[in-house]
Amino acid sequence: NVVGLDVQSGVERPLTNRQWGHVLGLEWLDDSVGMIISAKIRGTAPNHHLHYLDTSTGEDRQITSDDHDYFGKPTLSRQTKALKSRATRLVTIRRQIQTSFWFNTRENPDEFESYSTQVMQDGYDGMGLLDDGKVLYSSRLEDDENIWMADLKGMKWKLTNNRESNRDPVITPDGRSIIFSSSLSGNPRIHRIDIDGKNQRTLTSGRLDK
Numbered sequence: 001n002v003v004g005l006d007v008q009s010g011v012e013r014p015l016t017n018r019q020w021g022h023v024l025g026l027e028w029l030d031d032s033v034g035m036i037i038s039a040k041i042r043g044t045a046p047n048h049h050l051h052y053l054d055t056s057t058g059e060d061r062q063i064t065s066d067d068h069d070y071f072g073k074p075t076l077s078r079q080t081k082a083l084k085s086r087a088t089r090l091v092t093i094r095r096q097i098q099t100s101f102w103f104n105t106r107e108n109p110d111e112f113e114s115y116s117t118q119v120m121q122d123g124y125d126g127m128g129l130l131d132d133g134k135v136l137y138s139s140r141l142e143d144d145e146n147i148w149m150a151d152l153k154g155m156k157w158k159l160t161n162n163r164e165s166n167r168d169p170v171i172t173p174d175g176r177s178i179i180f181s182s183s184l185s186g187n188p189r190i191h192r193i194d195i196d197g198k199n200q201r202t203l204t205s206g207r208l209d210k
Contacts, residue, residue: 023037050090070093071095072092
């Protein structure tokens, strides 16, 4: 969380109503009420964004919304009195990352081909290659993490449409089903779904099955 400390009394208090997954840095505005933070919202995509935080209310507003990772500590320009009429300028670091899958074939084991999904950290939580060349992978292309499939022509489609986390996909030996971990019911459990994205069912009932 983002916490304020009264230097005279030593009392701490939360400055934001939101639970953050990771806060990289913050910068106070000149009014000592607002601040700019670089942070990742808990349970969302792995990239960080810039947010404006009103510490008097605890409410925040996201400033950036693209697919890039705003990975640097935000820094504001400190203007002299002569320049106070101009807008405050902000500088930070934007990291541009995209996933590329590299693979070879049985016919040419020393030659590698690549396929890019154009999305940051696709496949980070599991991927696989089907015999027909399709790529199976986890993706946070949308707010939740789901299992996707893509062919080498650039076409891709979503196999699961679940809330929260769906990861670590594995193709069954017969090539007809996919086994993966899903927190659809709250706790991570092992699920099975047909290769066409139909007939999802839960296989385990543990508290932390991955």
